[in-house]
Amino acid sequence: MAMTSDPYAWLEKSLATIHRADWHRSVQAIAGPSGPQITLEGQPVLNFASNDYLGLASDPRLAAAAIAAIQTYGTGSTGSRLLSGHRPLHRELEQAIADLKQTEDALVFSSGYLANLGAITALVGARDLVLSDQYNHSSLRHGARLSGATVVDYDHCDLGDLAQKLHQHRQHYRRCLMLTDTVFSMDGDLCPLPALLDLADQFECMVLVDEAHGTGVLGASGAGGVEALGCTGRPLVQMGTLSKALGSLGGYVAGSGALIDFLRNRAPSWIYTTGLTPGDTGAALAAIALVRTEPEQRSRLWQNIHYLEQRLDQQWPMETAKPIPFKRLPSQSPILCLEVKDAATVVQFGQALKQQGIFVAAVRPPTTPTSRLRITVMATHEAAHLDCLVDSLMAVATYLVLR
Numbered sequence: 001m002a003m004t005s006d007p008y009a010w011l012e013k014s015l016a017t018i019h020r021a022d023w024h025r026s027v028q029a030i031a032g033p034s035g036p037q038i039t040l041e042g043q044p045v046l047n048f049a050s051n052d053y054l055g056l057a058s059d060p061r062l063a064a065a066a067i068a069a070i071q072t073y074g075t076g077s078t079g080s081r082l083l084s085g086h087r088p089l090h091r092e093l094e095q096a097i098a099d100l101k102q103t104e105d106a107l108v109f110s111s112g113y114l115a116n117l118g119a120i121t122a123l124v125g126a127r128d129l130v131l132s133d134q135y136n137h138s139s140l141r142h143g144a145r146l147s148g149a150t151v152v153d154y155d156h157c158d159l160g161d162l163a164q165k166l167h168q169h170r171q172h173y174r175r176c177l178m179l180t181d182t183v184f185s186m187d188g189d190l191c192p193l194p195a196l197l198d199l200a201d202q203f204e205c206m207v208l209v210d211e212a213h214g215t216g217v218l219g220a221s222g223a224g225g226v227e228a229l230g231c232t233g234r235p236l237v238q239m240g241t242l243s244k245a246l247g248s249l250g251g252y253v254a255g256s257g258a259l260i261d262f263l264r265n266r267a268p269s270w271i272y273t274t275g276l277t278p279g280d281t282g283a284a285l286a287a288i289a290l291v292r293t294e295p296e297q298r299s300r301l302w303q304n305i306h307y308l309e310q311r312l313d314q315q316w317p318m319e320t321a322k323p324i325p326f327k328r329l330p331s332q333s334p335i336l337c338l339e340v341k342d343a344a345t346v347v348q349f350g351q352a353l354k355q356q357g358i359f360v361a362a363v364r365p366p367t368t369p370t371s372r373l374r375i376t377v378m379a380t381h382e383a384a385h386l387d388c389l390v391d392s393l394m395a396v397a398t399y400l401v402l403r
């Protein structure tokens with residue numbers, strides 16, 4: 001039988017559906033290095049959309065470390081770590097991560113996404129149960145599905161719901177793995193880790209925490225949410241990324257020596273991929289050294305966060321009578337979110353802010369269940385930048401309400 005129709009025709013139809021729902025997204029080019037002031041599609045803007053919380057992505061000391069690593073080892077690792085891709089620099093970085101996290105060992109992956117896929121698929125399989133916070137990052141949810149385990153979502157940060165689901169399901173499975181972000185990437189709030197770990201003990205569950213937005217930002221030494229929440233040293237699988245506060249690229253898992261040795265033997269996204277490049281490895285190593293030796297950068301970040309929160313609260317008190325087109329979501333991190341009623345509104349809001357020279361992320365379904373402006377604060381923002389953000393938010397909010 002001759003097939004005459006175009007097998008790719010569905011793509012156009014599917015794209016049209018995405019457009020109709022205001023879900024369509026495309027890329028915007030930034031010229032030059034990351035920082036509080038950038039040029040976006042040719043327009044100078046203040047940057048509130050970066051995960052470069054400490055400003056390290058454009059720090060000359062990271063660039064120098066990357067260049068030195070490339071001069072010593074070349075640009076590529078040329079093989080998987082178990083074959084020909086392992087360099088002394090990888091080991092140094094893994095030891096630096098384990099030192100920062102106060103774990104026995106650590107393993108670096110090519111990205112945080114791959115670290116989650118690799119760790120979860122190695123730890124659980126078809127006979128096992130995964131309990132996952134409903135707001136977890138895509139890489140956790142995707143890893144859980146890929147593992148073949150039975151996946152049960154619990155309500156966001158709701159330990160009552162989690163306990164009920166453990167009572168209902170745990171006994172029917174071999175192993176159980178709980179998954180949670182420490183800092184939720186699209187909300188900015190923290191998971192209730194101490195009580196969650198108590199529940200895990202009670203039901204013999206492993207726990208994997210995603211520290212992508214915690215590392216370098218939270219905790220007295222910058223180790224992350226685990227440190228800030230007083231859980232250092234408790235048995236845990238801690239993953240994170242080198243690509244946010246650490247200004248490089250790559251992911252990691254930190255934990256017991258047995259865990260790391262097991263992952264080196266069983267995590268497919270580590271075994272069958274090329275080792276992290278020398279440049280990224282060198283930059284990440286320099287970043288961890290700066291997190292440890294320059295805590296003032298972290299203090300500056302937190303001063304900025306508190307200043308912005310205070311300015312927002314002055315402008316829009318929680319029980320305001322003023323009609324406002326957004327609701328501030330609770331946050332304990334550099335991620336501040338303003339929820340708006342729908343995808344079309346958040347897109348308009350984002351565009352109007354951009355015309356005023358303010359770059360924030362307009363986040364919509366399917367990334368999050370509700371639409372929101374996602375504002376990220378950096379240590380390198382000046383008070384004037386934060387003032388300018390609040391003024392522009394006020395101008396655009398007034399305009400959107402009056403219209």
Ligand SMILES: *Cc1c(COP(=O)(O)O)cnc(C)c1O
Pocket residue numbers: 111112113114116137139181185210212213241242243249250251
């Ligand atoms: C960004 C992010 C990741 C993925 O890290 P990459 O290194 O960018 O692949 C994983 N989890 C969370 C919560 C993230 O925000």
